[in-house]
Amino acid sequence: MLAKIIEPYVGRTGGLISALRAVQAEVGYLPEETEAVAGDLFNITRAEVKGVISFYHDFTREPKGETVVRLCAAEACQAAGGRQFVSEVEKQYALKMGETSASKDITLEPVYCLGLCSCAPAAMVGGRLVGMASAAKVEKAIERVKRERVS
Ligand code: FES
Numbered sequence: 001m002l003a004k005i006i007e008p009y010v011g012r013t014g015g016l017i018s019a020l021r022a023v024q025a026e027v028g029y030l031p032e033e034t035e036a037v038a039g040d041l042f043n044i045t046r047a048e049v050k051g052v053i054s055f056y057h058d059f060t061r062e063p064k065g066e067t068v069v070r071l072c073a074a075e076a077c078q079a080a081g082g083r084q085f086v087s088e089v090e091k092q093y094a095l096k097m098g099e100t101s102a103s104k105d106i107t108l109e110p111v112y113c114l115g116l117c118s119c120a121p122a123a124m125v126g127g128r129l130v131g132m133a134s135a136a137k138v139e140k141a142i143e144r145v146k147r148e149r150v151s
Pocket of ligand 1: 076
């Protein structure tokens with residue numbers, strides 16, 4: 001299955017990263033065998049594939065929750081009450097940063113600047129930016145993402 005996803009990207013400029021993104025989009029994460037399969041197809045070592053995977057924070061080795069909630073932990077957001085905001089969201093979902101809920105519906109993870117510093121604190125919920133974020137705004141954004149997934 002992985003080979004089928006990866007093969008179309010072999011020989012293309014930036015093909016490895018595109019292939020890894022395709023695997024993650026299809027499977028939800030990069031399974032252990034990704035290194036071997038991609039290494040064989042691109043004719044590079046597993047270590048090289050592993051290096052690319054570990055360099056980019058968007059690649060994940062484990063399945064994440066249905067909705068990924070990224071909370072900015074960089075300076076501008078911290079200066080605008082980001083620590084308190086993160087703490088409120090963690091408490092609201094009984095999760096710490098980096099954790100996924102037991103029901104696998106939400107993953108909380110830190111991000112270091114979303115380019116939304118002027119609207120700090122900032123978050124990204126299911127790929128959508130949330131400025132001047134609060135725990136209540138994050139909750140609404142999660143509900144919106146869930147509704148859109150259903151429809
Ligand atoms: S520091 Fe948080 S969006 Fe830039």
